[in-house]
Amino acid sequence: MTATSNEREKDLEKLFKIIHNVKYAMLTTVNEDGTLHSRPMVNKQADSFHGELWFFTQRSAHKVTEVKKGSEEVNISYADPENQSYVSISGRADLVDDNTKKRDLWSESLKAWFPKGLDDPDLTLLRITIGEAEYWDSSSTVMQKLYGLAKATILGDHTALAGENKKLILN
DSSP states (O other), rough: EEEEEHHHHHHHHHHHHHHHSSSEEEEEEEEEESOEEEEEEOOOSSSSSSSSEEEETTTTSSHHHHHHHHHHEEEEEEEEEGEEEEEEEEEEEEEEEEHHHHHHHHGGGGGGGGGTTGOOTEEEEEEEEEEEEEEEOOOHHHHHHHHHHHHHHHHHHOOHHEEEEEEEEOO
């Protein structure tokens, strides 16, 4: 592997680590009139990450209409305030009807939104292929946070409070 591909893999691992356990994400699509439309989505990622995000949806959902009408550019955002981690991802969305992938990602908790389960003919997957991502990660140990607060208070240096911010270009 080259240094560039090593760096890309580390970036993807960091991104996956931040978003993997976030329960909900906000998906933004473009309406027919050009306005933005956001809605919550249940975050159901695979156990490994290769630059794609996966979400269950219904084929009859409005977001699917928006994606099919040539507005496949989307944004998905994640917030984990408890760990002070935030992510914004832009990419291209498409529908995937892969029964094996559906089974791999399915959990019984999804029945709240999809009561017919995997047998629902309206159930499909929305795949988002990441183009760009940016994250802000201030998660750290208690000692690191205390050090950052002390440094900001005593020295006026707020850089330790900011955490890590990185923009990734994946396409």
